[in-house]
Amino acid sequence: MSPVAANMEALQFSLANKSLKYTKIPVPRIRDPKNVLVRVSYAGICGTDLHIIQGHFPCNPDQPLILGHEFSGTITEVGAEVTDFEIGDKVSVDPNIGCKKCTFCHEGNPHFCKNKGTNTTIGIFRDGGWAEYVTCPETQVHKLPESITLEQAALCEPLSCLAHGWDLAGPIKVGKNILITGAGIIGIFWACALHLHGHRRVTVSEPKQSRLNSLKKLDLGFDLITPDELKERQERDPEYLFDFVIECSGFPPAIEHGISLLNQGGKLVIFGVAPPHANISISPFDIYAKELKIIGVNINPYTYPNSIGMVEAMGDRYLNYDNLGIRVYSLREYKEAIEALKKGTIAKAIFKL
Missing domain, CATH: 3.40.50.720 (NAD(P)-binding Rossmann-like Domain)
Incomplete structure (x- = not known):
């Protein structure tokens, strides 16, 4: 099943001139049979994203990049070789990918991987969640229990760290x-x-x-x-x-x-x-x-399932956006969101798509 829309909203970052812009681009296609297409619901702005925009943190230098490594959404399409997910599954995505071959990966430390590691991170080196749709390897996708909302699931990545x-x-x-x-x-x-x-x-x-x-x-x-x-x-x-x-x-x-x-x-x-x-x-x-x-403490090696359990246990008692100081914005409001973060008037900004 393909998404109805041919184009989607997105925020693209260019490292060459350190610019972030709102744009409409084609919905990505699944080119790897082990990938899924996720319709993004919520996507957070991390401090790392602000450093990338300022040119102080490495990212993909070769092409315009869609940032966003903290996001949740719904699967709308699955690759031919995907076995564990179906269209309609609510998911959160672990953005960090190791090569699964080197010594560090085999020792359970994929965040130290020198072959891939952070050089393939979704939302930093490959397109991420600041868009309506994103393709992800099925190995990085985690199905959500019914007790977790997509709003709460957008917090899984920082909580996995x-x-x-x-x-x-x-x-x-x-x-x-x-x-x-x-x-x-x-x-x-x-x-x-x-x-x-x-x-x-x-x-x-x-x-x-x-x-x-x-x-x-x-x-x-x-x-x-x-x-x-x-x-x-x-x-x-x-x-x-x-x-x-x-x-x-x-x-x-x-x-x-x-x-x-x-x-x-x-x-x-x-x-x-x-x-x-x-x-x-x-x-x-x-x-x-x-x-x-x-x-x-460096990112989240193999702790994403723990974060889902933590979100489930925390629930609205701890993860209510208003109580946490989190404000929700549309992609078009990205300038206001970034400015509010820089001023410190909010604790966190999250895009709702």
Whole structure:
């Protein structure tokens, strides 16, 4: 079955002149028999997308590219060799693809794959979800349970990255003191995931009071403070320490401060993406004496099913767009969406198609 329309709405990015434009282009055809055609319902704007548009993150340099690596939708066509999906299936798509042959892939680390890895990511190196239709390998498509809406499923990709961080940092035992630095959308997701798992001794540090006020809508009962308040508490009480610091800001001074707040045996989880050439200062003696662990988190190897389970468990209690500070836009409104993200007036923007 082919889609009725011959053309579709899309946002195309050109790396050559760093321009993003709204356009109408032909609906893509299935050329690989193991691919499916997805009618996109919701597609998120990630911080990575903003870096790509600014020319600060690598993407396909050879041709105009449709961005968007966080999206959900409905299958409208299947390739001749597709066996596990049918027309009408509601799905979310994992954009990250390994070669499935190299040592890293065989060891369960496709995000380290040097043959493909991020060089074939849907929405970064091949056309993604900022369009009405997109073709995807069936290996990257995940069928949704009926309990998950397509609106919620648009959040599966960032939550799959969180699930990877959760696995690397674990076990995160209930009762531990936890600090989240940065209350952007990822920091908010971490707060929700921790609350879902029963954690209550959680502090969130964020310089923007508007973000802290927004976080109050979720009624998590966590301690919401600014970095200045965090420093004041540390100065008043040298034992004001944390077992886990979940770093979601990507701001090097915040990372350094987080290290100083780690208790013996503490773990620093670096989730936020810092500038590539940034540096931090850390005492090797402290790492030795306290047996500190510093954990980097890079995308989502084999954790997409976990994210679907997480979305199902979170439901509207945690994933209500209004409470999360997520605003929905049409593709035509892309300039307004990007501007709102840059100003920080919203936590996240999602296109509804």
